[in-house]
Amino acid sequence: MVEKNGYYEVEFTDLTHDAMGVCKVDGFPIFVKDALKGEKALIKLVRMNKNFGFGRLIEIKLESPFRKVPICEHYQTCGGCNAMHMNYQTQLDFKRHRTSETLKRLGKIDTEVNPTIGMNNPYYYRNKAIIPFAKRNGKIVGGLYKTRSHDIVNIKRCHVFPKLYSDMIRFFRQIFTELDVSIYDEATHEGLVRGVMFRSDHKQEKYAVTIVTTGTRFPQRDIIVKRLIERYPGIVNVVQNVNGDKTNVFLGSKHKVLHGKDVLEDRLLGMDYDISHRAFYQINPAQTEALYTKALKYAGLTGEEVVIDAFSGIGTIAMSAAKQAREVIGIEVVKDAVKNATQNAKKNNLKNVRFIHGTVEDVLPTLDVKPDVVIMDPPRKGVEKSVLETLVKNKVKRLVYVSCNVSTLARDLNFLQANGYDVKEVTPIDMFPQTSHIESVTRLDKR
Numbered sequence: 001m002v003e004k005n006g007y008y009e010v011e012f013t014d015l016t017h018d019a020m021g022v023c024k025v026d027g028f029p030i031f032v033k034d035a036l037k038g039e040k041a042l043i044k045l046v047r048m049n050k051n052f053g054f055g056r057l058i059e060i061k062l063e064s065p066f067r068k069v070p071i072c073e074h075y076q077t078c079g080g081c082n083a084m085h086m087n088y089q090t091q092l093d094f095k096r097h098r099t100s101e102t103l104k105r106l107g108k109i110d111t112e113v114n115p116t117i118g119m120n121n122p123y124y125y126r127n128k129a130i131i132p133f134a135k136r137n138g139k140i141v142g143g144l145y146k147t148r149s150h151d152i153v154n155i156k157r158c159h160v161f162p163k164l165y166s167d168m169i170r171f172f173r174q175i176f177t178e179l180d181v182s183i184y185d186e187a188t189h190e191g192l193v194r195g196v197m198f199r200s201d202h203k204q205e206k207y208a209v210t211i212v213t214t215g216t217r218f219p220q221r222d223i224i225v226k227r228l229i230e231r232y233p234g235i236v237n238v239v240q241n242v243n244g245d246k247t248n249v250f251l252g253s254k255h256k257v258l259h260g261k262d263v264l265e266d267r268l269l270g271m272d273y274d275i276s277h278r279a280f281y282q283i284n285p286a287q288t289e290a291l292y293t294k295a296l297k298y299a300g301l302t303g304e305e306v307v308i309d310a311f312s313g314i315g316t317i318a319m320s321a322a323k324q325a326r327e328v329i330g331i332e333v334v335k336d337a338v339k340n341a342t343q344n345a346k347k348n349n350l351k352n353v354r355f356i357h358g359t360v361e362d363v364l365p366t367l368d369v370k371p372d373v374v375i376m377d378p379p380r381k382g383v384e385k386s387v388l389e390t391l392v393k394n395k396v397k398r399l400v401y402v403s404c405n406v407s408t409l410a411r412d413l414n415f416l417q418a419n420g421y422d423v424k425e426v427t428p429i430d431m432f433p434q435t436s437h438i439e440s441v442t443r444l445d446k447r
């Protein structure tokens with residue numbers, strides 16, 4: 001019989017979608033963080049319900065040859081990374097396998113998945129960091145949350161952010177303490193500063209900083225901005241974003257620019273982009289280039305096509321496609337991102353691209369053109385069924401689906417496959433090294 005707090009000798013036979021080891025005791029499945037397939041270990045069962053439990057690794061008895069010592073001192077507590085205990089090739093293989101399995105199991109799609117496209121240096125890649133701050137035992141802490149919690153790990157150094165971010169986090173902890181800045185308390189909904197967001201360009205030379213507060217009055221902001229830009233000359237803008245809601249969403253809808261303009265400039269695949277603090281921008285620039293290159297290859301453009309970039313953000317896919325297409329139309333729900341996209345098309349002198357503000361659900365059925373190719377890059381929840389139905393109804397010849405969630409991808413591909421499309425090729429791209437998150441691109445052709 002399996003019991004909570006019991007100790008068991010187990011062998012791991014599989015990994016979950018979030019890279020936990022899977023083992024069974026008397027047929028009862030137990031998931032264990034940091035365990036690898038093929039390993040034998042002593043575990044303690046720490047949490048259980050009727051159908052499964054969660055265990056903690058006590059001692060590894062037989063170690064996998066694919067195990068790697070994590071380079072991060074916070075790896076055991078921080079919720080930011082969960083695959084750092086696998087060597088990099090194993091991370092890439094895991095993502096390919098998961099994509100293939102999920103497409104088969106949830107999508108009933110039996111297709112060979114290409115090897116995951118990885119990075120040369122899978123560290124220090126993440127151009128955006130959201131750092132919540134809190135007061136703990138009278139001390140200001142700032143960092144990343146522990147897994148499935150709002151308990152902050154007061155990180156010293158992070159190995160997926162640009163190196164300068166660790167220093168900037170320290171800077172904010174010190175200056176908030178020195179100036180006795182009021183820090184937001186989630187439990188009581190009192191206090192001013194919720195956290196700070198950093199963004200950088202591809203070369204990690206220019207930085208944008210957003211300080212998120214619950215109200216507009218921020219007495220220490222001038223001195224903080226002065227000291228910040230003195231210390232980090234690469235900072236091109238500082239924005240105060242106001243979010244007074246009781247919510248887990250980090251950014252609010254109001255903001256005030258404190259330094260520079262609300263624009264970070266970056267260059268991707270030979271195009272220049274302006275990015276405002278609220279606009280979505282892919283977090284791994286090197287891999288974004290690999291992703292877009294693959295998406296465009298799948299689109300197979302000849303210069304004659306009308307292309308829709310659904311969920312277009314600041315227009316990066318649309319603009320990358322523009323030189324190879326007759327016309328490209330982007331659809332995006334965030335107004336600031338549409339503004340950025342329109343400005344970006346002008347900046348790059350592209351005359352055959354336009355952007356429409358609204359949801360893909362509302363805009364797609366009202367378009368006055370018939371697209372030859374639709375490239376979709378939806379958020380994690382995937383594409384609404386009504387959108388898929390419109391694509392089917394319009395008999396779009398080719399679809400390219402960029403996905404950051406393989407489960408919703410499988411659901412949507414299943415619908416498309418049942419309604420006249422063939423899944424031709426799938427390639428995972430490692431946008432999020434050291435984590436179990438999977439990005440992929442799929443090509444579908446009308447049967």
Ligand SMILES: C[S@@+](CC[C@H](N)C(=O)[O-])C[C@H]1O[C@@H](n2cnc3c(N)ncnc32)[C@H](O)[C@@H]1O
Nearest residue numbers: 280282311312313332333334359360377378379
């Ligand atoms: C994963 S991002 C992709 C953005 C862009 N393709 C890129 O590579 O940077 C998804 C985008 O879809 C937008 N979005 C979310 N739901 C939407 C909807 N229903 N209609 C239109 N855009 C939506 C988000 O604001 C975000 O910009």
